[in-house]
Amino acid sequence: MPHVTLTVNGKSHTAEVEGRTLLVELLRETLRLTGTHIGCDTSQCGACVVHVNGDSVKSCTTLALAADGASVTTIEGLAAADGTLHPMQEAFREYHALQCGFCTPGMVMSAIDLVQKNPQGLSEQEIREGLEGNLCRCTGYHNIVKAIAAAQDVMHGKRSEIARAAE
Amino acid sequence: MYDFAYHKPSTVADAVKLLADPDAKAISGGHTLLPALKHRLNKPTALVDLSGIAELRGIRREGNAVVIGALAKHAEVAASAEVAAAIPALAFMADHIGDVQVRNRGTIGGSVSNNDPAADYPAAVLGLGATIRTSKREIAADDFFLGMFTTALEPDEILTAISFPIPEKAGYAKMRNPASRYVMAGAFVSKGPQGVRVAITGAGPCVFRQADMEAALAANWSADAVAGIKQAPDDLNSDIHGSAEYRAHLVTVMAKRAVANAG
Numbered sequence: 470m471p472h473v474t475l476t477v478n479g480k481s482h483t484a485e486v487e488g489r490t491l492l493v494e495l496l497r498e499t500l501r502l503t504g505t506h507i508g509c510d511t512s513q514c515g516a517c518v519v520h521v522n523g524d525s526v527k528s529c530t531t532l533a534l535a536a537d538g539a540s541v542t543t544i545e546g547l548a549a550a551d552g553t554l555h556p557m558q559e560a561f562r563e564y565h566a567l568q569c570g571f572c573t574p575g576m577v578m579s580a581i582d583l584v585q586k587n588p589q590g591l592s593e594q595e596i597r598e599g600l601e602g603n604l605c606r607c608t609g610y611h612n613i614v615k616a617i618a619a620a621q622d623v624m625h626g627k628r629s630e631i632a633r634a635a636e
Numbered sequence: 637m638y639d640f641a642y643h644k645p646s647t648v649a650d651a652v653k654l655l656a657d658p659d660a661k662a663i664s665g666g667h668t669l670l671p672a673l674k675h676r677l678n679k680p681t682a683l684v685d686l687s688g689i690a691e692l693r694g695i696r697r698e699g700n701a702v703v704i705g706a707l708a709k710h711a712e713v714a715a716s717a718e719v720a721a722a723i724p725a726l727a728f729m730a731d732h733i734g735d736v737q738v739r740n741r742g743t744i745g746g747s748v749s750n751n752d753p754a755a756d757y758p759a760a761v762l763g764l765g766a767t768i769r770t771s772k773r774e775i776a777a778d779d780f781f782l783g784m785f786t787t788a789l790e791p792d793e794i795l796t797a798i799s800f801p802i803p804e805k806a807g808y809a810k811m812r813n814p815a816s817r818y819v820m821a822g823a824f825v826s827k828g829p830q831g832v833r834v835a836i837t838g839a840g841p842c843v844f845r846q847a848d849m850e851a852a853l854a855a856n857w858s859a860d861a862v863a864g865i866k867q868a869p870d871d872l873n874s875d876i877h878g879s880a881e882y883r884a885h886l887v888t889v890m891a892k893r894a895v896a897n898a899g
């Protein structure tokens with residue numbers, strides 16, 4: 470069987486895969502990084518979003534072999550070694566941006582890519598458009614949008630900590 | 637998904653050799669092919685990944701045209717300063733395909749080779765009168781799109797780049813299906829070296845030119861000129877998302893908006 474070598478959350482891995490193995494299957498089943506979810510078979514829901522070489526991609530629609538040599542970041546790679554959450558994770562918690570949590574890993578990965586690629590800052594409408602590839606069946610999106618708006622201020626250095634959600 | 641062998645050649649010549657096997661298939665961004673394979677709609681024994689072929693990359697100005705390599709992702713075309721300066725309507729179109737993650741993987745070569753009736757790129761290629769470059773020849777847009785999911789490409793022929801002549805004016809407008817994000821009806825209009833062109837996607841089984849609208853815009857380039865032109869619903873698509881009559885109505889509305897967007 471063919472081999473794939475890639476860096477996941479800063480650590481190098483080599484694994485045996487089939488031609489048809491998807492990146493999400495390699496992450497979940499071989500590397501046991503089960504934070505990345507699979508929510509559909511039509512490439513529409515975004516529960517599987519990870520970063521590949523700095524871009525958010527749907528790992529259910531990427532072959533593992535096509536990620537050979539790539540650097541991948543998953544939801545498990547965000548928090549600091551001491552457990553301090555990434556500002557986006559912290560904002561999702563503060564703003565109640567999740568209910569069942571199934572969509573959350575993909576939402577957080579998409580949101581971080583969106584904020585990083587838009588240093589000028591995003592309006593509410595732009596945040597909504599940037600989340601078109603992520604479906605949430607619980608929250609109605611409002612709190613997700615608020616969380617991302619709060620996190621971008623911290624990620625761009627405009628505030629030192631996540632603003633508290635209004636009661 | 638059925639299993640398959642995976643090849644990643646680094647030249648077009650090697651890819652063509654691998655594609656001589658009738659059960660082998662090319663893959664670029666995989667955002668059409670992999671969903672199809674998951675549903676077992678197709679059973680290739682080998683996939684030939686084109687993404688390692690350097691000669692298929694790049695976006696450049698060549699004289700009065702912008703030439704976009706087959707591997708250019710939708711996000712790259714959307715962000716290209718070259719494209720924004722020469723054909724802003726093309727950058728706008730690329731920026732509104734699918735969602736962010738689709739645009740981070742999907743390629744112009746894959747989209748145009750696939751010729752999905754509800755895809756965006758075929759409208760830009762036909763509406764700008766582009767030329768498709770392949771591993772064998774050059775094909776004019778008017779001779780390329782043959783029918784639903786069918787193009788002039790032969791099985792072992794690779795789309796290498798697309799050359800877009802720079803228009804004086806061009807505009808795009810579409811109505812999206814809110815769930816799938818694919819086009820219900822879209823119009824790409826342009827006025828340039830090849831005269832006035834109006835290409836309609838999403839509405840019929842294959843992208844097509846709207847001759848009545850082209851004639852009206854040639855006489856008077858304004859949204860009002862197309863407002864009274866009705867598209868016949870006869871050969872249009874009818875499905876759970878909309879009837880042929882609804883799509884026919886959208887064609888006129890989208891053409892008006894596209895002309896307004898072109899300025």
Ligand SMILES: Cc1cc2nc3c(=O)[nH]c(=O)nc-3n(C[C@H](O)[C@H](O)[C@H](O)COP(=O)(O)OP(=O)(O)OC[C@H]3O[C@@H](n4cnc5c(N)ncnc54)[C@H](O)[C@@H]3O)c2cc1C
Nearest residue numbers: 664665666667668669734742743745746749755756795817
């Ligand atoms: C959720 C979702 C939403 C989408 N929304 C839209 C949308 O709104 N509008 C839209 O236009 N598209 C949409 N798409 C499709 C997307 O744009 C695809 O990326 C695109 O159609 C195919 O490009 P690809 O590079 O992914 O091709 P692939 O999936 O890799 O290939 C598609 C086909 O083309 C062939 N092929 C690939 N490259 C070449 C080449 N260079 N030469 C010859 N043959 C080749 C392959 O063999 C295959 O048959 C969507 C996709 C998804 C998953």
Ligand code: FES
Nearest residue numbers: 508512514515529
């Ligand atoms: S699992 Fe739904 S988009 Fe990947």
Ligand code: FES
Nearest residue numbers: 568570605606607
């Ligand atoms: S929190 Fe349940 S799907 Fe988003």
